[in-house]
Amino acid sequence: MWDGIIIGGGLAGLTAGIRAAERGKQILIISEGAGSLTYSSGALDFGDVGQLLSHEDHPYALLGETVVHAGMEWFQNLFPDYRGSWSEFQEILTPLGAPRKAGIVPRSHNTEPLKNAKVIILMAPYGLKDFFPEIIKTNLLKAYPQCEVEIFPFRTGTFESWHTIGKPVTGMDYTKYWQSQPGVSELKRLLDSLPQTSGETVILFPGLAAAFCEPLKEVLAGTPFPVIEMTSFPPSACGHNLYSALKQKFKSLGGELLTGTGVQSIESHNKVCSRAIVRSKGRPTAFSADSFILATGGIFGGGIEATADTAQETVLGLPLYVPAQWTNSEFLGEQPYARIGIEADRELRPVGPGGKEVLFKNLRVIGRMLAHWDPWTETCGGGVSLATGWFAGNQL
Amino acid sequence: MIYEQDRTENLDACIKCSACTAMCPVAAVNPLFPGPKVLGPDAERFRLEGLQIGAALLNYCSKCRTCEITCPSGVKITEMITRAQENAKLSGSGKNLQSNIRDYLFGRAEYLGKLATILPGLTNTLLRTPLFRQVLEQALGISSEAPLPTYRKKFNPFGEGHKNRKQVVYFPGCFVTYNDPPTGHAITKVLEHNGYEVIVPPFHCCSTPLEGNGYVREAKETAKKNLALMNPYIRAGVPLITGCTSCGTALKEYAGLDVSASELQAYDLFEFLWALHEQSEFRTDFKEVQVSLGYHSSCHLKAQGIGTPSVRLLRLIPGVRVTDLDQGCCGLSGSYGFKKEKYDTAMQIGNPVFERVRHGVANDEFQSVITECGGCQVQIRHGSGTETFHPVWVLMQAYGLE
Known part of the structure; x- marks a missing residue:
């Protein structure tokens, strides 16, 4: 018998799991996949919190400012490798080298040093996949017109067989190498070999992902010039490293993570959930708990199954808010289907149509599964997952 | 297995994001391996056209x-x-005579075991003789560096024989039967300590090695032989227990052969003990055991979708500290890592596990590693130089049965 079972092991589910485990709760996370953090940049967006708090049904509005703030602060205490501030945005670089705003970012991603730089050296690892140094250079010159941008191509011995057969090296592979012992020494040698210039030079290094890796952080701290990183196209090492760090934290607090298979149903009686029935090999396995958290994600994560004309919540078949019109002809404009999800009360418990009746007393819904928010136009994906995850883990 | 009509649909679900290849432990260490995306959904399009x-x-x-x-x-x-491998095997492509003979042998762990345990001392001496290993490598393509397990006198399940109204059938598996009989006895003792009579019919190999080496038809035949041996117990509702996670995965997949999923009560040992614990039928008269252990979860345990019941259970014992190593595959993957052309790949796949173990031991986080899988035990010992054993031994100590 667990204190809590969390269905879904992405950012929201792991956040809830860690927060509850920190409070001494026995937690089981059942996760069909590996979350979608590997598809994210690794930076967490909070959006314009002040404005979103005033959107009546938005998850921020359900929880209130104090909770959203608490989630952000908690995350930064948990992972000092990330930085952010309640009152201001952090600036980071897109994979094409253009600056953009974000909420909490890996420390080494913050572009602050570029503002006073005269020279940017853009490291160009040979064969790095989805990496376009010339475009990045153009974008950097536009954003930081006071700078000169030099592209510094280099190749390490490790990937020679990749190069020989013409196979690109993914950012994830480069990162794994940099984090290995030979990689750390090679990086040190490489950075030492750069021309010694004045204090106004900044190194821009793609495919590095130093957060959570002590030896790498040590090398970067020892250089005479700031080294900053940039985000990458998915699959992204930074997003993946955050996923690993969350998983590790959860397990080190005694949490159990069951991956690779999903929950087929939840048994309940009188609006109280009692057992999660897992699709395990051969025959289903039942796991009992006092409380449950649903963090199965949205359409991409698999929590919502959408066909051409219907949308369904996959575990309990909970009623969903579905807009009358799903799409908008403007490709990059607001897409109404983004707001499909479960409507919840202030405790994040699912409610029936009309918002009056609480459907399950000991079930909370968190993350992408909640209705009435749009991670793309509101850029608040990380914030909603952290705030709702933290809240659910704190209440459990 | 997915149904034929779902094949194209499942194929179209691939959005070409490459996350699978980025996470693939083989692709990360072997550049010639194009990765799951290419060999799976990409090549499947051609295979559907007969190419x-x-x-x-x-x-x-x-x-x-x-x-x-x-x-x-x-x-x-x-x-x-896997399906493409089977078809390639049937059409004879991608193989040579040497690897055919070798895979034929590796698929038959049971016969190898029977042969090796006629004179286990001689077998072990030979397997430790460099010259003999060179011959094996040249003639059969079995890596001379691979950590082939040592053989012992065959597991003899009889002799304990407590009669009890509560019964379980124990499936020891080839590793316990031919390489690690003491663990088989330990599992028997722990089950008996909890009030069960342990029955061990003369089972054959579970069929995982056959399937892993591409002998799907033979795997099914072996499974059916085992099912015939289990049949009277299945009918009587006696649970079937194994301490090996690969056997456990195979046994659970028997459901649907000659037995329905609801009839076949197949359990991993710790899954079964945890179920007892949940019904307050598990004995917790533990002595304190002061030990810190690293836990490695085998791929075949993950495949069962039951979580990590051994970690849960061992944490009930006063003094026991278990750290989940939280790493991927050890690289051995049955007999994969024993093969000449795959040994290096297997060792590189397992490297994160080995590094994590060495780091943990060096920092006094834990002294040894536990894992249910015999193959993982052999490979992690080989790769990290750290002692490895089955988690049941911790229970033995806690019960004072050693």
Whole structure:
């Protein structure tokens, strides 16, 4: 018998799991996949919190400012490798080298040093996949017109067989190498070999992902010039490293993570959930708990199954808010289907149509599964997952 | 297995994001391996048109299923690759005589075991003789560096024989039967300590090695022989227990052969003990055991979707500290890592596990490693130089049965 079972092991589910485990709760996370953090940049967006708090049904509005703030602060205490501030945005670089705003970012991603730089050296690892140094250079010159941008191509011995057969090296592979012992020494040698210039030079290094890796952080701290990183196209090492760090934290607090298979149903009686029935090999396995958290994600994560004309919540078949019109002809404009999800009360418990009746007393819904928010136009994906995850883990 | 009509649909679900390949432990260390995306959904399009591409590369897949867990669209990549392997095997492509003979032998762990345990001392001496290992490598393609397990006098399940009204059938598996009989006795004792009579019919190999080496038809035949031996117990509702996670996965897959899923009560040992614990029928008269252990979860345990019941259970023992190593595959993958052309790949796949173990031991986090899988035990010992054993031994100590 667990204190809590969390269905879904992405950012929201792991956040809830860690927060509850920190409070001494026995937690089981059942996760069909590996979350979608590997598809994210690794930076967490909070959006314009002040404005979103005033959107009546938005998850921020359900929880209130104090909770959203608490989630952000908690995350930064948990992972000092990330930085952010309640009152201001952090600036980071897109994979094409253009600056953009974000909420909490890996420390080494913050572009602050570029503002006073005269020279940017853009490291160009040979064969790095989805990496376009010339475009990045153009974008950097536009954003930081006071700078000169030099592209510094280099190749390490490790990937020679990749190069020989013409196979690109993914950012994830480069990162794994940099984090290995030979990689750390090679990086040190490489950075030492750069021309010694004045204090106004900044190194821009793609495919590095130093957060959570002590030896790498040590090398970067020892250089005479700031080294900053940039985000990458998915699959992204930074997003993946955050996923690993969350998983590790959860397990080190005694949490159990069951991956690779999903929950087929939840048994309940009188609006109280009692057992999660897992699709395990051969025959289903039942796991009992006092409380449950649903963090199965949205359409991409698999929590919502959408066909051409219907949308369904996959575990309990909970009623969903579905807009009358799903799409908008403007490709990059607001897409109404983004707001499909479960409507919840202030405790994040699912409610029936009309918002009056609480459907399950000991079930909370968190993350992408909640209705009435749009991670793309509101850029608040990380914030909603952290705030709702933290809240659910704190209440459990 | 997915149905024929779902094949194209499942194929179209691939959004070409490459996350599977980025997470694939084989692709990360072997550049010639194009990865799950290419060998799975990409090549499947050609295979559906009757074209075989990259048949020789298919066998490099270690079947760890990381790709399937990673895939956001639920594409059954490992299944696609496994089916393509079977078809390639049937059409004879991508193989030579040497690897055919070798895979034939590795698929038959039971016969190898029977042969080796006629004179286990002689077998072990030979397996430790460099010259003999060179011959094995040259003649059969079995790596001379691979940590082939030592053989012992065959597991003799009789002799304990407590009669009790509560019964379980124990499936020891080839590793316990031919390489590690003491663990078989330990499992028997722990079950008896909890009030069960332990019955061990003369089982055959579970069939995992046959399937892993591409002998799917033979695997089914062996499974049916085992089912025939289990049949009276299945009918009487006696649970079937195994301490080996690969056997456990195979046994649970028997459901649907000659037995329905609801009839077949197959359990991993710790899954069974945990179920007893939940019904307050598990004995917790533990002595304190002051020990810190690193726990490695085998791929075949992950495949069962039951979590990590041994970690849960051992944490009930006063003094026991268990750290989940939280790493991927050890690289051995049955007999994959014993093969000459795959030994290096297997060692590199396992490297994160070995590094984590060495780091943990050096920092006094734990002294030894526990894992249910015999293959993982052998490989982690080989790769990290750290002692490894089955978690049941911790229970033995706590019960004072050693």
